[in-house]
Amino acid sequence: EAQVTQNPRYLITVTGKKLTVTCSQNMNHEYMSWYRQDPGLGLRQIYYSMNVEVTDKGDVPEGYKVSRKEKRNFPLILESPSPNQTSLYFCASSSQTPSSGNTIYFGEGSWLTVV
Amino acid sequence: QQQVKQSPQSLIVQKGGISIINCAYENTAFDYFPWYQQFPGKGPALLIAIRPDVSEKKEGRFTISFNKSAKQFSLHIMDSQPGDSATYFCAASGAWGGSQGNLIFGKGTKLSVKP
Numbered sequence: 001e002a003q004v005t006q007n008p009r010y011l012i013t014v015t016g017k018k019l020t021v022t023c024s025q026n027m028n029h030e031y032m033s034w035y036r037q038d039p040g041l042g043l044r045q046i047y048y049s050m051n052v053e054v055t056d057k058g059d060v061p062e063g064y065k066v067s068r069k070e071k072r073n074f075p076l077i078l079e080s081p082s083p084n085q086t087s088l089y090f091c092a093s094s095s096q097t098p099s100s101g102n103t104i105y106f107g108e109g110s111w112l113t114v115v
Numbered sequence: 116q117q118q119v120k121q122s123p124q125s126l127i128v129q130k131g132g133i134s135i136i137n138c139a140y141e142n143t144a145f146d147y148f149p150w151y152q153q154f155p156g157k158g159p160a161l162l163i164a165i166r167p168d169v170s171e172k173k174e175g176r177f178t179i180s181f182n183k184s185a186k187q188f189s190l191h192i193m194d195s196q197p198g199d200s201a202t203y204f205c206a207a208s209g210a211w212g213g214s215q216g217n218l219i220f221g222k223g224t225k226l227s228v229k230p
Contacts, residue, residue, distance in 0.1 A: 097216030
């Protein structure tokens with residue numbers, strides 16, 4: 001079954017404590033991306049990756065880091081989380097860039113609360 | 116210029132009625148317009164998509180209408196059912212320099228279909 005798997009699904013953490021949200025896809029997709037979803041703001045892209053070792057900033061990259069050492073994994077790193085990073089996070093993947101008409105598949109989301 | 120403006124923010128429709136969600140864009144380089152459906156606690160999933168070479172695409176009860184000259188597109192849900200209650204996102208992407216084909220999402224419409 002085609003899947004994008006995120007962990008953890010729910011996390012409450014404290015300001016400044018580094019955390020990593022993992023993302024893995026089993027579809028051999030080249031394109032992967034992270035979004036955050038906030039009420040009234042929709043889905044905003046944080047970072048994306050066109051392939052292994054190729055990453056780039058999205059619209060709201062401040063406070064986040066990513067890496068793409070393997071094709072299937074694309075972890076999101078919050079080095080020093082702050083309360084304004086409290087959000088619902090989605091990882092997504094696609095065989096190629098979405099503009100090619102390729103369906104982008106989303107994970108089930110990770111609820112992150114920073115206190 | 117990269118924004119996609121979606122309206123309304125929320126919509127209540129009676130069972131059997133027609134739900135209409137509208138989106139507008141500015142960037143004429145956009146060439147792929149998908150709609151995503153998101154149920155509570157789940158990630159968004161592709162519902163239907165259109166390219167600007169056609170004015171309408173229908174899949175079951177879901178229809179996209181596309182007006183290239185007005186730079187607008189809309190989702191019509193015929194015979195709306197309570198099971199259609201979800202948040203709907205329009206999106207757009209295009210392969211112009213610097214865009215990398217990423218999806219730009221509207222802010223979402225929360226649809227409630229009353230029995």
